[in-house]
Amino acid sequence: xxxxxxxxxxxxxxxxxxxxxxxxxxxxxxxxxxxxxxxxxxxxxxxxxxxxxxxxxxxxxxxxxxxxxxxxxxxxxxxxxxxxxxxxxxxxxxxxxxxxxxxxxxxxxxxxxxxxxxxxxxxxxxxxxxxxxxxxxxxxxxxxxxxxxxxxxxxxxxxxxxxxxxxxxxxxxxxxxxxxxxxxxxxxxxxxxxxxxxxxxx
Amino acid sequence: xxxxxxxxxxxxxxxxxxxxxxxxxxxxxxxxxxxxxxxxxxxxxxxxxxxxxxxxxxxxxxxxxxxxxxxxxxxxxxxxxxxxxxxxxxxxxxxxxxxxxxxxxxxxxxxxxxxxxxxxxxxxxxxxxxxxxxxxxxxxxxxxxxxxxxxxxxxxxxxxxxxxxxxxxxxxxxxxxxxxxxxxxxxxxxxxxxxxxxxxxxxxxxxxxxxxxxxxxxxxxxxxxxxxxxxxxxxxxxxxxxxxxxxxxxxxxxxxxxxxxxxxxxxxxxxxxxxxxxxxxxxxxxxxxxxxxxxxxxxxxxxxxxxxxxxxxxxxxxxxxxxxxxxxxxxxxxxxxxxxxxxxxxxxxxxxxxxxxxxxxxxxxxxxxxxxxxxxxxxxxxxxxxxxxxxx
Numbered sequence: 001x002x003x004x005x006x007x008x009x010x011x012x013x014x015x016x017x018x019x020x021x022x023x024x025x026x027x028x029x030x031x032x033x034x035x036x037x038x039x040x041x042x043x044x045x046x047x048x049x050x051x052x053x054x055x056x057x058x059x060x061x062x063x064x065x066x067x068x069x070x071x072x073x074x075x076x077x078x079x080x081x082x083x084x085x086x087x088x089x090x091x092x093x094x095x096x097x098x099x100x101x102x103x104x105x106x107x108x109x110x111x112x113x114x115x116x117x118x119x120x121x122x123x124x125x126x127x128x129x130x131x132x133x134x135x136x137x138x139x140x141x142x143x144x145x146x147x148x149x150x151x152x153x154x155x156x157x158x159x160x161x162x163x164x165x166x167x168x169x170x171x172x173x174x175x176x177x178x179x180x181x182x183x184x185x186x187x188x189x190x191x192x193x194x195x196x197x198x199x200x201x202x
Numbered sequence: 203x204x205x206x207x208x209x210x211x212x213x214x215x216x217x218x219x220x221x222x223x224x225x226x227x228x229x230x231x232x233x234x235x236x237x238x239x240x241x242x243x244x245x246x247x248x249x250x251x252x253x254x255x256x257x258x259x260x261x262x263x264x265x266x267x268x269x270x271x272x273x274x275x276x277x278x279x280x281x282x283x284x285x286x287x288x289x290x291x292x293x294x295x296x297x298x299x300x301x302x303x304x305x306x307x308x309x310x311x312x313x314x315x316x317x318x319x320x321x322x323x324x325x326x327x328x329x330x331x332x333x334x335x336x337x338x339x340x341x342x343x344x345x346x347x348x349x350x351x352x353x354x355x356x357x358x359x360x361x362x363x364x365x366x367x368x369x370x371x372x373x374x375x376x377x378x379x380x381x382x383x384x385x386x387x388x389x390x391x392x393x394x395x396x397x398x399x400x401x402x403x404x405x406x407x408x409x410x411x412x413x414x415x416x417x418x419x420x421x422x423x424x425x426x427x428x429x430x431x432x433x434x435x436x437x438x439x440x441x442x443x444x445x446x447x448x449x450x451x452x453x454x455x456x457x458x459x460x461x462x463x464x465x466x467x468x469x470x471x472x473x474x475x476x477x478x479x480x481x482x483x484x485x486x487x488x489x490x491x492x493x494x495x496x497x498x499x500x501x502x503x504x505x506x507x508x509x510x511x512x513x514x515x516x517x518x519x520x521x522x523x524x525x526x527x528x529x530x531x532x533x534x535x536x537x538x539x540x541x542x543x544x545x546x547x548x549x550x551x552x553x554x555x556x557x558x559x560x561x562x563x564x565x566x567x568x569x570x571x572x573x574x575x576x577x578x579x580x581x582x583x584x585x586x587x588x589x590x591x592x593x594x
Binding site for chain 1: 549558586
């Protein structure tokens with residue numbers, strides 16, 4: 001695992017994190033974002049990961065990771081334990097996304113969330129004209145074996161943030177080539193394949 | 203409580219001939235949790251490797267219930283390999299070329315450290331059951347005095363499994379500034395009712411042996427060998443998993459083709475347990491077994507901190523790595539998880555890995571590549587932070 005080359009959305013998240021801060025990556029997978037944050041930004045970075053293989057891979061690489069579930073285990077952390085709590089491409093797989101967001105913003109001063117946009121035009125086309133559940137590069141699963149049980153669109157997510165009284169400090173939308181797009185919300189919700197939000201308690 | 207240090211059993215004499223010893227508590231006796239002041243007392247210990255110039259590479263190994271200071275080399279009494287030679291040694295994860303490794307026989311033990319076999323310095327009689335009950339906290343305070351004696355300000359790592367893991371937790375809670383990393387393996391923050399129950403069976407077996415003589419067997423030149431062997435047999439079952447027992451023995455018969463229709467060891471598993479029991483008696487003291495099992499039973503880290511485990515670790519600078527094994531039913535994974543939860547609540551730096559193994563509680567002593575890799579990665583990361591440079 002080289003920390004130098006990480007996925008574009010992870011790089012985006014990493015760029016949002018100030019150096020020498022404290023961060024918790026929830027659903028940290030093999031730890032590539034953690035390793036980047038530790039090596040290049042001197043972040044005191046911790047991880048939580050559901051899969052035991054993922055956890056073991058992280059710890060073997062010297063990262064501080066525990067086996068845990070975003071839905072249940074964020075509760076164990078005290079208020080304001082971290083500057084950032086990160087949830088990349090995992091929100092849609094949680095049982096209670098709203099509660100998870102609340103917990104993230106309790107444990108962290110800021111939350112950084114990335115998720116696939118279910119209103120992307122490819123998704124819409126496949127459902128409207130194909131009449132089938134969408135399968136796209138960012139949503140590669142069959143309807144019957146997908147871990148994604150709470151998919152949402154970028155606009156849905158903004159609406160949830162409004163409901164929760166959460167301030168959106170930054171919102172970055174990526175197209176299907178993982179390039180940043182700068183469009184009004186209506187179009188961003190159509191052409192964005194995924195989004196990265198930085199949130200803060202209001 | 204004055205202790206006479208010169209009177210030794212054969213096993214102790216053999217052990218002390220092959221390791222170091224420190225006499226502590228001469229000037230200021232050790233105040234035990236039970237209120238008794240003990241001193242002087244002896245700790246028998248072994249070391250591997252060399253302390254570096256800035257004294258930053260010391261690792262303390264904490265042994266389990268029936269372990270001792272001989273973690274690596276052939277045991278001076280049994281001739282068997284050290285209990286953690288799979289982990290410690292040249293080219294191993296804990297390499298004496300990189301670290302200064304210390305392992306001390308616990309207070310209350312029977313391999314040279316002061317325990318119930320010691321003699322009362324006033325009457326000259328063995329203490330036996332009049333020896334004060336020691337706790338895991340007492341064991342750790344004695345180890346801390348040993349470190350003072352050796353001039354070691356703090357430890358790069360404290361590591362141990364089972365009761366060794368309890369000591370690691372106690373170290374981290376009592377001396378957070380002296381512990382850079384803590385690795386408690388296959389343990390719990392408090393001994394469960396089931397575990398206390400098993401210990402009680404073992405103790406009752408010892409005390410029911412007529413040779414035990416109220417603990418004064420040495421005065422009568424007897425050995426409660428049967429009781430101690432039964433205690434060991436019971437305990438040994440708890441160290442294995444059902445699957446491991448089944449795989450190793452099944453219903454295979456021992457040295458016979460058919461059932462004997464009697465009460466000899468027909469089955470291999472019976473013969474195996476009898477062997478475990480009888481060899482244990484050669485190296486372990488029955489009273490010591492009573493005291494050390496008691497220390498584990500009394501262990502409850504949260505109780506000492508107002509019932510809240512997280513308080514034991516409040517503000518800790520120590521980096522933790524916990525490991526448990528899937529088939530360990532003596533210290534199951536949920537016990538480790540409880541510690542992880544408390545450490546998270548204290549915002550501590552913690553890693554936790556559950557290792558897939560069918561070898562039961564004993565897995566921590568065996569060749570478990572996943573455990574070795576995890577520990578190696580964890581220590582490597584910690585060594586970088588500590589400025590120990592590239593290790594192993």
